[in-house]
Amino acid sequence: MFESAIEGLNATLNQISWVSELAGILPLSALIEFIDIPPKLHIYQLAGSAALWNSPITPAGSRLLLSDDNFLQPHCYLDRYGNSINLLGLDGRYGSRYYVSSPETIRLCIQAHRARVIENSHENIRGDDLRLQNLDIIHVSRLQPREHQVPKLTRFGHVFPRSPRMRLAHLLGWIVLLAMIVMSVILRTYLSFTFLILMPVTGGVLFALHGSNPRGLLVHKATRWNRLILVAEHENTTDWVAFYGEATILNSLINRPLKPLGSVQKPASYISLRVALRVLILGQWALALGAAATKDWNAYFITFWISFCIFMQAYVMPPERGAKEWMKSYAGIRIERYHTQLSSRRALLNTIIALNPDSFSLRPGTQQEDRSRFSSEAMKWIDPILGVTSGRERWEEATLKAMNHAVKDEGQEGKSSRAEWEEEYKKDFWAPFIMEGIYMADKIKEQANLPGRTNEDVRKSEV
Known part of the structure; x- marks a missing residue:
C-alpha cells in the first residue's frame, strides 16, 4: 500500500514539471525571508517560555543567536537601546522625564490586551480641524498570592505555559511534528525526517542558552501609594499611554530595568552548547539545500513545517502572548486597558x-x-x-x-x-x-x- 502511494507521488513530480521546479524554490525562500528571530529571542529571554518544536533558524537569526552579547546582557534583546523605538516616560509624582527601560516589553504587554473603549461624548469632539489625541489608560494591579505562582526554574526554564490557549497551541505543535515525522518515515522522505528531528533538538539547545534565565521586576515590595506615569514615543505625538497603579510596580515596570532571576554567569556547558547550536543550524541549512536540489517531496514537507512555524508564531503564539505569560508567571501583575480620544492637546493635559x-x-x-x-x-x-x-x-x-x-x-x-x-x-x-x-x-x-x-x-x- 505504501509502495503505491510513494510511486503515485513521484509520478506527480515527473508528470507536472512546475511541481518539481517549485519544490526547488520553496524551502530556501521560506527559510530565508519569513522567519522573525528577534521577537522570538526577546520572549526566550523575558519569559523563559517557548515552543521547542518551533526552531527553524535563518542565516541572520544564527548571527543573533550565536552572539555573546545576547547571552550576558541583563536586558532582553529588543529592550536594548537601538534595537527598538524608544519610549519616553513622564512621571506624575516627581515630574521626572526619562527613557523607558524596557520599551518593547511594555509594548508587548499593552498589545496583549484588547482595549475597552470609553466614548468621549463631550461637545468639543464634534468640532472641526481637531488635533485628536489617542489615550490608552493602563490600570496595572498586583496579582493576589493565590493567582501568582512563580514556576520553578530548571535547566530548560519554564517550558510549559500556564494559559489553556498556549498549552493547547504547544500540544498542537507536538502533534503536527510527530505526524510529519511518521509521514516522512512512511513515504521515505529522509531529508525531511532528519530536518524535523532537528527541530526540538535545536529548540532545547536554544532554550538552554537563552531561555533558562527569565526576567522579573527589580523591586516587588508592596506600597499603598498609587502613581500615574505618562508614556509616549515623543512629546509631539498624538498617541499617549497613561499607566496607573501601585507606585512600586509602575516604577519597576517602566523606570527600572528588569532583573534576571538566575545567574548571569556563563554555565560550564556554554561553549559546548554554542558549538552544538552552530552544528544544528548548519544541519538545517544543509538539509534545506539538499531538499531544494532534489526537487522532490522532501522540499514540500520541509516547506510545510517552516510555514506552519511561521503561522503559529504570527497568529497563534505571537510575542505578545509570551509577554502575557510573563506578566502572570514572573511579574505577578495584571493589566486592564482602556482607550479614548480627546479633542486637543490641552484636553489631554x-x-x-x-x-x-x-x-x-x-x-x-x-x-x-x-x-x-x-x-x-x-x-x-x-x-x-x-x-x-x-x-x-x-x-x-x-x-x-x-x-x-x-x-x-x-x-x-x-x-x-x-x-x-x-x-x-x-x-x-x-x-x-x-x-x-x-x-x-x-x-x-x-x-x-x-x-x-x-x-x-x-x-x-x-x-
Missing part, C-alpha cells in the same frame, strides 16, 4: 491632571489634600509638552478653579461658580478643553474603576 493622584500634595502631618494649589513637582511632567509661561500660569489657575468649584458642585453655589468661571475665561481658547478634560477624567475613573491616591481609598469606598 487636563485629563491627565485630573486623573493624576499626585496633582495635589498632602498637608503636612495629615492625610488631607491641599487643594489650594497644584503640587509643583507633580506639574513638572507638563514642561516638555507645554513650556512655563504666563499663559500657562493662567491656564493652570483656571484648571485649579474648575477642578475645585466649577464642575464638582451641582448645587446653586456650584452653578454660580461655574458661571463666574466661564465669564472670567471666556476669551481664552483653552477654556472648553479644561471642562472636557475634567469630564473625561471623571468618566475614565468610573468606567476603569481606578483607585485614588492610595489603595485604601478603594476599600473605603466599598464599605
Whole structure:
C-alpha cells in the first residue's frame, strides 16, 4: 500500500514539471525571508517560555543567536537601546522625564490586551480641524498570592505555559511534528525526517542558552501609594499611554530595568552548547539545500513545517502572548486597558491632571489634600509638552478653579461658580478643553474603576 502511494507521488513530480521546479524554490525562500528571530529571542529571554518544536533558524537569526552579547546582557534583546523605538516616560509624582527601560516589553504587554473603549461624548469632539489625541489608560494591579505562582526554574526554564490557549497551541505543535515525522518515515522522505528531528533538538539547545534565565521586576515590595506615569514615543505625538497603579510596580515596570532571576554567569556547558547550536543550524541549512536540489517531496514537507512555524508564531503564539505569560508567571501583575480620544492637546493635559493622584500634595502631618494649589513637582511632567509661561500660569489657575468649584458642585453655589468661571475665561481658547478634560477624567475613573491616591481609598469606598 505504501509502495503505491510513494510511486503515485513521484509520478506527480515527473508528470507536472512546475511541481518539481517549485519544490526547488520553496524551502530556501521560506527559510530565508519569513522567519522573525528577534521577537522570538526577546520572549526566550523575558519569559523563559517557548515552543521547542518551533526552531527553524535563518542565516541572520544564527548571527543573533550565536552572539555573546545576547547571552550576558541583563536586558532582553529588543529592550536594548537601538534595537527598538524608544519610549519616553513622564512621571506624575516627581515630574521626572526619562527613557523607558524596557520599551518593547511594555509594548508587548499593552498589545496583549484588547482595549475597552470609553466614548468621549463631550461637545468639543464634534468640532472641526481637531488635533485628536489617542489615550490608552493602563490600570496595572498586583496579582493576589493565590493567582501568582512563580514556576520553578530548571535547566530548560519554564517550558510549559500556564494559559489553556498556549498549552493547547504547544500540544498542537507536538502533534503536527510527530505526524510529519511518521509521514516522512512512511513515504521515505529522509531529508525531511532528519530536518524535523532537528527541530526540538535545536529548540532545547536554544532554550538552554537563552531561555533558562527569565526576567522579573527589580523591586516587588508592596506600597499603598498609587502613581500615574505618562508614556509616549515623543512629546509631539498624538498617541499617549497613561499607566496607573501601585507606585512600586509602575516604577519597576517602566523606570527600572528588569532583573534576571538566575545567574548571569556563563554555565560550564556554554561553549559546548554554542558549538552544538552552530552544528544544528548548519544541519538545517544543509538539509534545506539538499531538499531544494532534489526537487522532490522532501522540499514540500520541509516547506510545510517552516510555514506552519511561521503561522503559529504570527497568529497563534505571537510575542505578545509570551509577554502575557510573563506578566502572570514572573511579574505577578495584571493589566486592564482602556482607550479614548480627546479633542486637543490641552484636553489631554487636563485629563491627565485630573486623573493624576499626585496633582495635589498632602498637608503636612495629615492625610488631607491641599487643594489650594497644584503640587509643583507633580506639574513638572507638563514642561516638555507645554513650556512655563504666563499663559500657562493662567491656564493652570483656571484648571485649579474648575477642578475645585466649577464642575464638582451641582448645587446653586456650584452653578454660580461655574458661571463666574466661564465669564472670567471666556476669551481664552483653552477654556472648553479644561471642562472636557475634567469630564473625561471623571468618566475614565468610573468606567476603569481606578483607585485614588492610595489603595485604601478603594476599600473605603466599598464599605
